[in-house]
Amino acid sequence: MKASVTPVAETEIADSKKNKLRTGIEWKAIARYLSSFLGLLIIVVIFQIASEGNLLQVRNMRLLVNQSFIVMCGAMGASFVLAQGNLDLSLGGLVGITSTLGVITAKAYGPVAALAVCLLIGLCSGLLVGSVHVLFKVPAIILTICMMFALRGITWILNKDGSISMPAALAKLDTLNNKLIVVGIVFVIIFILFEYTKIGKYSTAIGANATAARQSGVPVSQMKILAYVISGFFGGLCGFLSMIRAASSSTNSGAMFEINVLTALVIGGMSLNGGAGAKMKAGLIGALMLAIIQNGLIIWGLNDKWQQAVQGAILIAAVAISYDRKNVVVID
Known part of the structure; x- marks a missing residue:
């Protein structure tokens, strides 16, 4: 004979299940949020031990900041694009052309004008990419790769003899304090x-489901364009910062920058699918993780070719772990 269950008891059981489900979801969210910090801690410990304590020395810490601060700014700026489930692979070409035109402008009109030119070019580039993507339905990955090659070609044309030197007076801007201030300002914004x-x-709503977001009243097209404008703006800033750090521009300015930004975002915890799991901290933490890995490989004596190979393997692993394969159709 089965024991009867009163309506009150049924309600209590249902509430208990809901509370357990809610608690489980909360713990998963907390674990997901802290995973990037845990990853950073593990990498620091590994390379601190492997480098025999050299990683966290003051001199090396300054080098880490110098290696990572431009990627940090670029990755944080590109967060909105990835949150929508898109990519911006034009950033390397954008850094190249803005640093080149920045040097040319700085020699004629000074650093303030150079910064303005870099930011304006970044805005225009982002506006062009976003508009073409939205109006002509060109896939973002194809469009931004084409844009990267176009900008890279113009950079080669402008750097006729291989490089253009920056006015020596601007070298005083290349200080640790200035770099930390810039990263802090970008982070706050x-x-x-x-x-x-x-x-x-x-942006996260579009990444989760663009159709549902549009039906809910989200201006999807405008937000996609705005995301690329923001990415372009901070890409232009990165071009100016690259110019200051290198004290020149060259045909190699911005090389691999887009891959470094993408790697930083992914290993920092940003999913390529975007959506609610997208967090802007991914760019900051991921750029620092990437700098530590690259620095550790240098300490181990590996050349830049091996560093690129390791970075590629890390990117593949991070994408494989974070990518949402349920929403992707693969044609055999």
Whole structure:
């Protein structure tokens, strides 16, 4: 004979199941949020031991900041694009052309004008990419690769003899304090936009389901264009910073920058699918993780070719772990 269950007991059981489910979801969210910090800690410990304590020396820490601060700025700026499930592979070409035109402008009109030119070019590049992507339905990955090659070609034309030197007086801007200030300002701007404005909320909604977002009243087309404008703006800033750090521009300016940004975002915890799991901290933490890995490989005596091979393997592994294969159709 089965024992009867009163309506009150049924309600209590249902509430208990809901609470357990809610608790499980909360713990998963916390674990997902802390995973990038845990990954950073593990990498620091591994390379600190492997380098016999050299990794965290003051001199090496300064080198880490110098290696990572431009990628940090670029990755944080590209967060909105990836949150929507898109890519911006034009950033390397954008850094190349803005650093070149920045040097040319700085020699004639000074650093303020050079910064303005770099930011303006970045804005225009982002606006062009976003508009073509939205209006002509060109896949973002194909469009941004084409844009990268176009910008890279112009950079080669402008750097006729291989490089253009920056005015020596601007070298005083290349200080650790200035780099930390720039990263701090970029972090605050992106954090506010991503966490406290509709831009961030709409971007994650588009990444989760663009059709549902449009039906909910989200201006999907405008948000996609805006995401590329933001990415281009900070890409232009990265071009100016690259110019200051290198004290020149060359045909190699911005080389591999787009891959470094993508790697930083992915290993920092950003899914290529975008959506609710997208966090702007991924760019900051991932860029630092990438710099530590590259620095550790240098300490081990590996050349740049091996570093690229290791970085490629890390990117493949990170994408394989984070990519949502349920929503992807593969044609055999």
